[in-house]
Amino acid sequence: MSKKVLIIDDEDDVKEIAQMGLEMAADWNVITANSGKAGLELAASSQPEVILLDLMMPDWDGQETLKHLKANQSTVKIPVILMTAKTKSAIASELTGLDIVGIITKPFRPLQLPEQIAEILNQFEVNK
Template identity: 50%
Template sequence: MTTRRVLIIDDEYDIRAVAELSLKAVGGWQVSTAASGSEGVAKAASEQPDVILLDVMMPDMDGIATFQALQANSATKSIPVILLTAKTQAAEQRRFAELGVRAIITKPFKAMKLPAQIAAALD
């Protein structure tokens, strides 16, 4: 079985570090990270991960703008995107779901369960 590759795009270092550690240690994933939407879009195009874990609230280019940029690029539009968000209101969750993302994981997430949540969203 090939190792799955995930790209974590989040402006918060602590979130990236916890998610990366969990995905590597518990899930056996190959992980790369980006600290901004623009860096994430560039890495997604060059690395072609199996899935992108994308924070919604980021400065400059937020998660929605990042998702739209990924969708507009033929090299990245087929990569599944899972939103990572603290926004838990039903209306916001519906809006995110209508975008066409694969899944939504709410913050704070349980680090030990993160690999299983991502795998479930993909399978």
């Protein structure tokens, strides 16, 4: 069964590479948004199985977008994975208390992305 994944990132090349990897390696259905506001609307209307959310974006950054996703009844239960170019240790304090299921650091390997996402989601399910 094909998973539906929403990628929220302001960088077109990142979205395209991630989409290509998810579609080629796992035949997942990928939808994309260029901003947090657009992502919130798409998440509510399309109900993806998982959201890949860029941490650094103009207007609403990843943390602001996450707040809105978790405050919205129709998107609150969708697992969110942050994507960032920063190292986990560099942003550890920023991540404290955030309702995310995992982190994927950029640059990532597009064809390994489905496996990374599946691993994070499996771990999340185990720890629920």
